[in-house]
Every structure is written in C-alpha cells, then in structure tokens.
Amino acid sequence: MLTAETIIQSLASGLLMGLLYGLIAVGLALIFGLMDVVNFAHGEFLMIAMYATFFLFAFFALDPLLSAPLVAAALFVFGAAVYLLIVRFAVRAKANAGMVQIFSTFGLAIVMRGLAQFFFTPDYRSVTHSWLGGKTVSVAGVFLPEPQLMGAAVALAAFGGLYVFINRTDFGRALEATREDAGAVALVGIDKNRVFALGWGLGAALVGLAGAIMAMFFYIYPDVGASFALIAYVTVALGGFGSVFGAFAGGIIVGLVEAVTALVLPPSLKSVGIYAVYLLVVFIRPRGLFGSM
Amino acid sequence: MDRQFAQRRRRDLVVAAGLIVLAALAPLLVKDVYVQNIMVLTLMYAALSQSWNILSGYCGQISLGHALYFGLGAYTTALLFTRFGVLPWFGMFGGGVISALIAMALGYPCFRLRGHYFVIATIVIAEIALLLFQNWTFAGAALGIDIPVRHDSWLTFQFTRSKLPYFYFALALVAVAWFVTWWLEDSKWGFWWRAVKDNPEAAESLGVVVFDSKMGAAAVSAFLVAVGGSFYAQFVSYIDPESVMGFQFSLLMALPAVVGGIGTLWGPALGAVILIPLTELTRSYIGGSGRGVDLIVYGSLIVLISLARPQGLVGLFARRNKASAR
Numbered sequence: 001m002l003t004a005e006t007i008i009q010s011l012a013s014g015l016l017m018g019l020l021y022g023l024i025a026v027g028l029a030l031i032f033g034l035m036d037v038v039n040f041a042h043g044e045f046l047m048i049a050m051y052a053t054f055f056l057f058a059f060f061a062l063d064p065l066l067s068a069p070l071v072a073a074a075l076f077v078f079g080a081a082v083y084l085l086i087v088r089f090a091v092r093a094k095a096n097a098g099m100v101q102i103f104s105t106f107g108l109a110i111v112m113r114g115l116a117q118f119f120f121t122p123d124y125r126s127v128t129h130s131w132l133g134g135k136t137v138s139v140a141g142v143f144l145p146e147p148q149l150m151g152a153a154v155a156l157a158a159f160g161g162l163y164v165f166i167n168r169t170d171f172g173r174a175l176e177a178t179r180e181d182a183g184a185v186a187l188v189g190i191d192k193n194r195v196f197a198l199g200w201g202l203g204a205a206l207v208g209l210a211g212a213i214m215a216m217f218f219y220i221y222p223d224v225g226a227s228f229a230l231i232a233y234v235t236v237a238l239g240g241f242g243s244v245f246g247a248f249a250g251g252i253i254v255g256l257v258e259a260v261t262a263l264v265l266p267p268s269l270k271s272v273g274i275y276a277v278y279l280l281v282v283f284i285r286p287r288g289l290f291g292s293m
Numbered sequence: 294m295d296r297q298f299a300q301r302r303r304r305d306l307v308v309a310a311g312l313i314v315l316a317a318l319a320p321l322l323v324k325d326v327y328v329q330n331i332m333v334l335t336l337m338y339a340a341l342s343q344s345w346n347i348l349s350g351y352c353g354q355i356s357l358g359h360a361l362y363f364g365l366g367a368y369t370t371a372l373l374f375t376r377f378g379v380l381p382w383f384g385m386f387g388g389g390v391i392s393a394l395i396a397m398a399l400g401y402p403c404f405r406l407r408g409h410y411f412v413i414a415t416i417v418i419a420e421i422a423l424l425l426f427q428n429w430t431f432a433g434a435a436l437g438i439d440i441p442v443r444h445d446s447w448l449t450f451q452f453t454r455s456k457l458p459y460f461y462f463a464l465a466l467v468a469v470a471w472f473v474t475w476w477l478e479d480s481k482w483g484f485w486w487r488a489v490k491d492n493p494e495a496a497e498s499l500g501v502v503v504f505d506s507k508m509g510a511a512a513v514s515a516f517l518v519a520v521g522g523s524f525y526a527q528f529v530s531y532i533d534p535e536s537v538m539g540f541q542f543s544l545l546m547a548l549p550a551v552v553g554g555i556g557t558l559w560g561p562a563l564g565a566v567i568l569i570p571l572t573e574l575t576r577s578y579i580g581g582s583g584r585g586v587d588l589i590v591y592g593s594l595i596v597l598i599s600l601a602r603p604q605g606l607v608g609l610f611a612r613r614n615k616a617s618a619r
Binding site for chain 2 (some may be wrong): 032038086089090093094095096097098099100102103104106107108109110111112113114115116117118122222226230233234237241266268269271272275276278279282283286287288
C-alpha cells in the first residue's frame with residue numbers, strides 16, 4: 001500500500017542512505033579528480049575498513065563511533081601505500097595506459113578479496129551491539145534508525161570539512177593546483193608524488209570513515225565491497241567524475257532513486273532504478289550531471 | 294614493411310595450424326578426467342577472451358559487461374531446448390544472433406561515451422540484465438535451469454560418458470575465434486579499429502566511419518561470446534543467472550587478454566593457457582574452495598603483469614623470434 005506515510009518514510013531513509021553513498025563515493029571522486037585514475041579496488045577499501053571496525057569491536061570492545069577515527073587513520077596509511085607501491089607505477093605505463101590503470105587496481109581488488117577470505121574466512125560477521133545499533137528516533141511519525149542518522153551526520157561533516165580543507169589549507173590548495181596542472185606545480189616546488197600519495201590517503205580515509213559507520217548496520221564479509229563499489233562508481237559518474245560536490249549530489253540522487261524503486265518494484269530489483277538512472281543521465285549528458293562538457 | 298607483415302601473417306597461420314593439430318592430439322596422452330576438464334575450460338576462456346579482444350583490444354572499447362552476451366547465449370540455448378525442444382545448435386546460432394543485435398542496440402547509445410563512462414555503462418547494463426533474469430520466472434528466476442539429458446549424441450550436443458566431444462568443440466571454437474581475428478586483422482575493419490583505438494578524432498578526419506566500425510566490432514565480439522555461453526550451458530548442463538551472467542565472467546574474459554597481450558593476435562590464448570590451469574590448480578591443491586588462495590595468486594599475477602609488462606607476455610615470444618631469426 002502506497003500511503004503518504006510510507007512514501008515520506010522511504011524518502012527519508014533514502015536521503016540518509018544517499019548521504020552515506022556520497023561519503024563512500026567521495027574518496028573515489030577525489031582521487032579521480034586529482035589524477036584521472038579510477039580506483040577499482042575502492043569497494044575493497046570499504047571492506048577492510050568494515051573488518052577493521054569489526055575486529056576493534058571484537059577484541060577491544062570498541063564502539064564503531066570510537067574506532068571510526070582510528071580506522072580512517074589506518075586507511076589513510078593504506079591508501080598512500082597503495083599509491084606509492086602500485087598506482088605510481090601504473091600511471092607511468094608506456095603501453096595500454098588506460099588498461100593498466102583499470103586492471104592493476106582490479107588485480108589489487110582480487111588480491112584483497114582473496115586475503116580477506118584466507119584470513120577472515122567467508123563467514124558473515126556483524127558488530128552485534130553498539131551504542132546506536134538497533135535504536136530509532138521518531139520525527140513527526142517518521143522512524144529514522146540512529147546509525148543511519150549518525151552516518152548522514154558524519155557524511156555532512158566530512159563534506160563540510162573537505163570543502164574547508166580544499167579551499168582553506170595549503171595542502172588543499174596544492175591538491176587543487178595539482179589537479180589543474182600537474183606539470184606546472186613541479187615548477188613551483190610542489191612534489192607531485194607527495195600530493196598524489198596524500199590524495200590517495202585522504203580518499204581512502206574518507207571511505208574508511210564510511211566503512212566504520214556501515215559496520216554498525218551491515219553484515220561484513222569478503223565480497224561486501226563489490227555491490228557498494230558499483231554504486232560508488234555510478235554515484236561518481238552521475239555527478240561527473242572528479243567533482244567532490246558532484247559525488248555529494250550524486251549520492252543523494254542514488255539514495256532517493258533506490259528508495260523510490262524499492263517502493264514500486266520488488267526489493268530484489270531495487271538497484272535497477274539506480275543503474276537505469278545512470279544510463280539515462282550519461283546518454284543525455286555523456287559527462288555526468290556536473291561534469292564539464 | 295608490407296612484405297614483412299604478409300610474411301608474419303603466413304607464419305601465424307602455419308603456427309596456428311600446428312598448434313591446433315598438437316592440441317587435438319593432446320587427449321590421446323591425457324586420460325585423466327580432471328585434467329581434461331581443465332583443458333576444456335582453458336580452451337573456452339581462450340575463445341571468449343579472443344572474442345572480447347576484438348572489441349576491447351583491437352577497437353579499444355573496454356567492455357566489462359561481456360557476461361551479458363555469455364549469459365544470453367547460455368539462456369537462449371537452454372530455454373529453447375527445455376521449453377520448446379529446439380536442438381542446442383539452433384539455440385547456439387540464435388543466441389549468437391540475438392547477442393549481436395543487442396550489442397548493436399546497446400552500442401547505439403553507449404559508443405558516444407568515453408573512457409570510464411563507457412566502462413561503467415557496460416558493467417551496469419550487464420548487472421541490470423542479471424537482476425532481470427534473477428526475477429524472470431519463465432527462465433527459472435534465481436534457481437536457473439536444469440538441462441535434462443536426452444541422448445548422448447552430437448545431435449543434442451550432450452555427452453555424459455566422455456568429456457572429449459566438448460574438448461573438440463571448444464578447440465574448434467578457439468580456432469574459429471582465432472581465425473576470425475586473424476582474418477579481420479588484415480581487413481579494412483582491422484585497420485579502422487586500430488585507428489579508432491589510437492585516435493578517434495584523427496581516424497574520423499581521415500574518413501574512418503568510427504561509429505560503424507565500433508558497431509561491427511561489438512557485433513562480431515558478442516556473437517562469438519554468446520556461442521561460448523551456449524557451449525558452457527551444454528557443458529555444465531545447469532545454469533543460473535549468477536553462474537552465467539555474473540560480473541566474474543566479464544572479468545574472466547578480459548584477464549587472459551590482459552595477461553597475454555591486449556589487442557594482439559596471440560595474447561588471449563597465451564593468457565588463458567597460463568591463467569586458467571593456474572587458477573584451477575591452486576583452487577584444488579593449495580586453496581580448497583573458499584580459502585581464497587586462488588584469488589591471491591590470480592590477482593597478484595594481474596597486478597604484476599599490468600605493471601611490469603603492460604603490453605602483455607606475448608611480446609616476450611616476439612623478441613625471442615626476432616633474435617633467433619638474426
């Protein structure tokens with residue numbers, strides 16, 4: 001039954017989920033904007049962030065909200081390392097440059113999934129109790145789960161912080177300058193490799209934050225990244241690759257479209273709406289909604 | 294230069310014929326069913342990767358959604374056979390034609406997209422098809438289709454007692470895919486595709502009909518992959534959406550070409566001969582299913598090769614040939 005309440009209810013949860021999708025995707029957009037590389041292991045970054053949160057909970061009884069900064073810091077180091085060990089060489093490839101970028105990060109994704117299966121087993125894990133887990137607040141008859149609310153708040157804070165960071169700090173300006181013209185920044189004494197490594201670190205830290213939040217209400221297993229990764233690519237592409245604001249808007253659109261699709265189609269088809277909207281948008285605007293034409 | 298090219302092409306043809314004869318004799322030595330099974334899979338992936346290579350390697354349109362055509366081939370054959378009693382051979386051809394038509398219909402809007410927008414569109418389209426098949430009751434929905442065994446014969450393309458007929462069919466499929474590639478390499482299309490891959494604007498200005506040439510590559514590539522899919526349906530005699538249309542097939546088709554050499558004549562077959570036995574063996578001897586060792590080995594190899602030899606392993610052979618010719 002479609003009543004006004006169910007529609008408002010699902011739009012509200014769609015909006016919350018959408019902000020979280022934006023947070024998952026923004027790291028991808030940041031890295032792409034910086035150096036035109038799509039990280040096809042992005043979903044696996046999310047996966048290890050979720051596992052890290054789970055193990056901090058399982059061994060140290062740390063609540064996901066407390067472990068979020070730790071996980072983000074760990075992912076920062078991991079992201080920078082992936083750049084320095086793999087991506088740095090991939091972007092230098094002389095032959096098949098586009099392919100090398102795609103398949104080196106795809107290969108990394110496969111390895112990470114294999115390692116997760118090997119060390120963590122394919123079992124489904126979950127953070128069984130957390131401060132917010134299972135709680136809801138009711139606002140004017142609309143029920144909102146607290147973990148998702150917190151996720152939306154964290155996403156908004158992260159986007160705000162990122163905005164200030166890019167526009168107000170030296171590193172942010174170096175980041176912007178490098179994305180404008182990587183060759184010219186070398187002339188003014190900015191080490192391109194350092195900026196790229198920090199960019200990868202920052203992108204990974206953002207998805208780490210998202211992973212810590214998601215560990216509160218999603219099962220954790222080696223393949224968990226795959227489905228969210230595809231949504232993240234769609235989110236980023238919808239917004240126009242590389243635009244941080246585009247990822248934010250793209251996330252909200254994706255969340256709302258998913259919620260609406262779930263209202264009219266069987267739940268197993270809810271992703272069809274997102275994919276169809278992606279195709280529709282790029283067929284009309286081949287560079288996404290906010291991408292430069 | 295031209296004579297060298299013609300010479301190289303003649304030599305390729307002779308080498309291919311020799312390899313096919315050798316491969317055809319291999320089952321005389323190998324009686325172990327497990328090994329024969331790996332050989333069939335290796336040949337199948339060689340054929341699939343060779344077909345994928347036509348669109349993604351030669352023409353440069355990287356598709357990570359070819360599982361769609363694989364699945365369409367498998368489903369057309371299985372549905373026609375189980376629901377209407379149509380022999381698999383018609384299903385195989387029909388599946389190929391349907392896939393080629395769909396590839397062109399999808400190519401119409403998709404080929405305007407560039408780079409990552411195109412790649413993501415191919416993934417997304419295959420994913421939509423997967424979800425639709427999972428919810429399509431007539432096609433067995435998520436449970437899939439069990440293909441009943443009628444006769445052990447070439448007519449119904451079913452063999453329960455021996456894997457050898459499948460082996461020879463897969464070998465023929467590789468031979469056809471290789472020969473089509475070989476033939477196209479020197480045709481007008483082959484030159485167009487390489488021009489489109491290198492620089493579409495320049496190609497357009499020199500009179501290459503970029504759009505049509507992409508459509509042609511998509512149709513040929515999809516047809517051959519669908520034939521592979523319908524072969525696979527007969528080979529395993531049970532299909533469900535995830536097992537024939539899942540994303541992993543799109544990846545498994547691309548990776549042999551990546552390892553062997555994208556956009557090269559020999560790359561996909563070489564890559565399949567290295568990758569498939571390696572994965573199957575690590576899976577059964579070191580890994581055990583679900584432990585992920587096969588993924589670790591496989592993924593590391595992909596990372597290493599794409600970083601250390603972006604042109605693929607096939608170049609190693611070319612260099613040695615050149616050195617020994619001197």
